[in-house]
Each structure stands twice: as structure tokens, then as C-alpha cells.
Amino acid sequence: MKILISWLGKTDIDHMQVDKLAAIATLATKHTAPFDTVLILANAWEEHWHDYEKWLNKRLAVISRPAEVEVRQQSLSSPIDYVAIAAVMLRNLQALCQGDNQVYINLTSGTPAMTAMSVLIGQGMYQCHFLQAAPDNSVVEVRIPLDFAATYKKAVSTSVRNKVIAGPSLSSEFSRIAAESDAMKAALNKAAKLAATDLPALILGETGTGKELLATAIHAAGNRSAKPLKTINCGALPENLVDSILFGHVKGAFTGANNDHAGLFEQADGGTLFLDEVGELTPAVQVKLLRALQQGEITRVGDSKTRQVDVRVIAATHRQLATMVAEGTFREDLFYRIAVGVIELPPLRHRTADIPDLVKQIMAEINAVFSKQPDYKSKKISSSAIKFIATQPWPGNIRALWNALNRAVLWADNTELTVTDIQNATVDAVKTDESSPVVPEFVAGFDIQQYIDGIKENIVKAALDKTGGNKSKAAKLLGLANHQTLANWMKNLGIAEQ
Template sequence: MTQNPEMQRILRKAEKIAVRDVPVLILGESGTGKELFAKAIHNASLRVGRPFIPVNCGAIPKDLIDSELFGHIKGAFSGAVGNRIGYFEEADGGTLFLDEFGELPADAQVRLLRVLQSGEISKVGDSKTRNVDVRVIAATNRNLSEEIAEGRFREDLFYRVAVGLITLPPLRERSGDIALLAAHLMDRINQEASNQPGYINKKISVKAKNIILNQVWPGNIRELYGTLLRASIWSEDDLISEMDIQEAMLERPSVTASGELPELGNGIDVQRLLEDIKRKYVLQALKQATGNKKKATELLSLPNYQTLSNWMEKLNIE
């Protein structure tokens, strides 16, 4: 579901990777759909029909990582009142999806590397080992090259997993896909709510769609889905209006918590930042002026009406 040439190229890569039984590393910002992509690779692989086990590495307490991944035997530690199989055993024959892969602490990285190299695991408290047949798909929103350079992530583990390397673009680089994604997500929301009392299928109005198309969506697909879900709840009839969408959007500060502009870091796109600021205030002014461009021009202290029209044309605001 894409019209974006780069995304189409990534999909072709994923199709080739899926049928080869190799580890995969998916990179991308939060909300770009990394888990859905991992599940699609699993479903297109020879392991389809076998377990797909998603694990959020960042949510596992450091002292429980070994137990969660590899299991433990009764009495292995305080609180181990029985034997427990780990995620690797659960995924045996299938796929283990390690989300937030970059959050793993250094000692856990060493043990994971050993398992990936040998295909053997041992439960906490057990001297015995057993073989597991698991395909690992990992994902992270971190820049692992920087993490490696700063000594926070093992280079050998990175290369072990990054055989099939896929980088998902953020939604702001897939502007041509936003309408397609919005329609798909709306269908999904309608389907999920179909058995709820009194629910009626919702459609997105033309004006609401224009607002959606003019947003940057820093939270990517996850943010778009959340906005549409809220709008479907607020909407009082079967058509989601522009007001429903505006009310469903989360306010985002344009500056940091300290009141400063974003840090330069490794570089920022100043032009995009300026366009984002312009878009935000033009939309806000039009909303406050209830669509009256003359009033919106005054609110923005622009020299004339034509300047506002030029801005709107450049920013694709209707």
C-alpha cells in the first residue's frame, strides 16, 4: 500500500529477504510500523504458520533479561517457584521479534550474540543446553552506528543481526502515501469497532482529509492511527469532519521543554523546521479566523493577503 518509489524499493527488498532464512534488522523512527513489517516478513517466509513472538527489549527489567529470553528452572533465583520457558523456546521453529533492540544492556548483548552464533540456549540455573531453531528479526529507532562508536552497542552483534538491513522512512517522506494510509487505517478502525453497540462505519470528509494531508505527523503511522481513532469516537455521524480531526490531534510544542529551539546535534533541516512553523501558525490562524483569510493575514501580521495565499500554496494548504 504505497505510491512512494523508495518504499516500493524497500518492499521488494523485504520480499527477497523474507524467503531467505537470515536475521533481519529494521531501522526507523518510532511509529513507522516496524513490528507490522516484521510480521509481514514472517508471513512471507517459510516459517509462516509457526510462532511469531514479539518482545519489547526495553520493557524487560535488566535482572530478568536472561530469564525472559532463555527461561529458568525452579529455584534458580529468589521467586523462581517453577520452571519457565523463555521467548527463544516459545519461538522455536518460528520468528522472534526483538523490538527496541538497541535498549539491550551490554552483558545481555554478549549472551544474545553467543546464542545467535551457536543456536544453543541454557536456562538460568541449568547447566544443560538445548538447540533452538529461531529466526531473529530485530528493530530499533536508535542510530546503532552512533551507539557502536560511543561503545554502547556491540559491533559484532550488529553485524550478526544486520544481514537483512531495512530502513523504514518516516511518514513525512511518504507524503503521497498519507491518503492511502488514512483510508486503510480508517477501514481497520471500522472493522475493529464493528461489534461495538451502536457503532456506525465512519468516513473521512474531504476537508478533514485536507487537514490530514497538511500535517507533518512526527509520530508517524502510530500518531495518524491514534488521531483517526479519536476522531471516529468524537464524530457524531458517519462523516468525520475537519473539526473532529482538529480536536483529535495532539498539541505539540514547537520548542523544547526549556523553551529553546531544537539542538543542532548532528544537523537539522532548517528549511523543514521553518515550513513546519509556518504551517502550524497558518492553520491555527485560519482556524481562529474561521477560514477568513483577511482576518488570518492580520493575526499573522503579514503585509498583505497575497502573502498568505502564497504561503498557503507553497505549504499545500487549501
């Protein structure tokens, strides 16, 4: 099947009204091979569309070239909106360039933007033919003297060669992240590679490991850095408002919708959408999100118009998504949609080599904030305090360290933070073993004394760690009468002397 596709131009309309040929009619009536279909894309002069179809059909019938002529409406905010024009051409050419169809594109009608997008997409993605109508109403076969695919491959090859010669490097955005440990270096290396692509990314890690910071660095180091980065905590998405928050709404769509509102997908168009704690999404929200990611288009609540969006998605979670998929609480198709480039951030206890730099960065930020207070004297931290920090488990990771250093700066009277200052600032962070449930599971054979002894053992060990093994100080910290009472506890619990 031979198909002619063209944008509708003002000249085509004007010439139709005086029964004269313009570009579309010239190509349809004079091309060496008759067309089976003439598809005309239009975004203006709607009152003339029916008349143009009728007129061109009559012209073709007279010369025994019957064809299916259709003027098809296209939504454009402007005839020079390259993004919207490209979306229209992609959608229509994808549908037309099937099987043995031969598609011809008219380059004469329409705006320069329409012609440019027709050439780029028709030549770069599909093996289309190109036609023009000359001033004397003759048909001109156009050959585009550029192989986009070959040119792209050559450019990529050159870029890769130059990169290999130059050696590895991290964007300045990543250089701000403390990474002396091997685990963190490996994570940033993956992040730098992902930043150079538009692939979806999934960042895994415990609470407080810096997942949002890494997502921000990936966006800032990538090709979309000039476009918006929008962030949403999926755990805070109310299910009754998720459509409006993500996809927007039109005025009057529901009670309180007093104005049109662009959702996060539209706000992030051309840029990045960071879905924090994506593992908290309800099944219903997962379905709606998957649809937007698969089709690359959204519809505002209360609207019938579909909008194209170009958004890179970076997701993050502290939960085990693979386990959730196996359990059926997270959609498998959504998981594979977002888990293309996966990065796992190590917990702070596995990157102790980064502690000194992290502490210095945090102290610099804290001093900058507190410097606004009258009579505040900038504080530093002793090397022994930094070493002490490196020995702690930090179950809340960087966020917990940040809070502890803020408390230490707030409470300390001296200008240099000591081990004691850090100990005092982290006392309230002492926790039992994370594997111990807050409420025990009551099963057959449950032994309450054994359960209580387990709690006592964890707390005693934590107190001894905080006091460097000093039983008198540990006993005082635990509220015991004296160190002998603590020694008896340690003996009964089987805790060795430190």
C-alpha cells in the first residue's frame, strides 16, 4: 500500500477555494504511482477540512486515481512546537510504517518545524520517501544525503574512544559525596554510568543512607540537568488524591478543584521524577503509575485530552522489592519497569572509611546554620571523637549521625567536641538488636524470662560500649545501684568482661 502523509498548509486551502493545485493535490494527482491513502495532518482551519477532503477526492476520481483521503486533527499548542510535532509524527508514522506499506512524506506543506521533524523521524527511524512540489506544479523526489543511524554510531564510537583515553572520572556532583570506602566508590561508579543515560534507576538502601542525595546527583550529572527534578514520597501519597498529585486535574474535576493543575509528571516533563519509598505504594496506585510509565502519556483528572510526557524515573526504597514481588505485594511488571539500573547504597557501618569526610561535611553545614545565632562560636570535632563515631553501628545511618552531631553542637559548651560530647548526644539512640521484635510473637513454648533476659543482655552490652567497658559508668547509665549489681547481671547473662 502506498501512503502519502502531509501537514495541511494555508496555501493548500487557498488554492482549493479557487480550484487550483497546491502541494498536496499536486503530489496526489501527479506522482508516478497512485496513492491508496492520503493522510493530511491538521491543527487549524477546521471549517475547511470537509470541503478539502471532498474537493481532493473529486480531483482524484476525475483522473481515475481513487484514494482514501482523510484530514486528521492533531493537537498542537503552536505550529512551531517541536516537541509536540515530533510526538505527532512518531505516533502516525509508527502506525503507518507497517508490513509492506510505502510511506511518502510531503515536505512542501506546513511550517519549517513540521518539515524538520518529518525529515528527522522519517529518515532516522523509518525508511520513508520524501516528496516536494515545485513552483510549476511538478513532483520532485527528494533524497536526504545523510544516514542518521550510521552517523550516530560513528559519533558514539568516537565518544567512547575519547572517554577511554581520558580515563575514568566522576561528575562534580558525585565528587561532593564522601566516598573513600570501596563500597561507596562502587556505588558512585554505577551512578555515574547511569547518569550518562536516560534509563530508569532504582536505588536501594537502609533508611538514612542518602538515597535522595544520590538521585539528585544522578539528575544533576545527566543530560536532563537543565530540566526540573521533582520528588515525591510515595508513602505519603493519599490514594484518593494520587491521580491529581501525579497526573494533575482540570478546573471543576472535583470539589475544591478551582483551577487547572499540572501533576508531577507534567511538572517534571523533560526532566526527572524521583519516587522515594516506592515500596510503600498501594496496589491500586502501582497500576496507575505503571500505565504512565509504559505509555509515556497521562490524562488529567476530569480531562479527555491525553498529554505526552518525557520523564526519567528514579525510584528508591529501603524495602526488599524482590521479596515483595514474590509475596505479591508489589507488581512484577512495575518492578522490572523501574529496576533497570539498580544501585545499592551501603549502610554507614559498612563504610567507616567515609566517616571522617562525612563528619567534616556535616560539621561545616551545622556551623553555617548555627553561625546565624548571636555569639555562636564555630565548633570543631576532635580526632578521638571521630574515631569513636566510626565504632558505632548508627542504625539510622547518615541521618542518625546528622542528628547526633546537631545535638552535640547544641549541648556542648566547649568549641571542640569530645568523645563524651558524642556519647551524651547519642545516649537516646541506644536500641535493642534490630532483629528483636518490639512485641514478641506469642507461640507455643514462649518463655517470657528468656525474652526479658535477651532484652537485658542487649541493653547492658550497649551501655558498656558507650562507656568503654567502665562498669561504674555503665551501671549509672542503666540506673543501677552500683557496679556490683551490674557485674552480677553480666555473670547471670553470660556477658564477658570487656
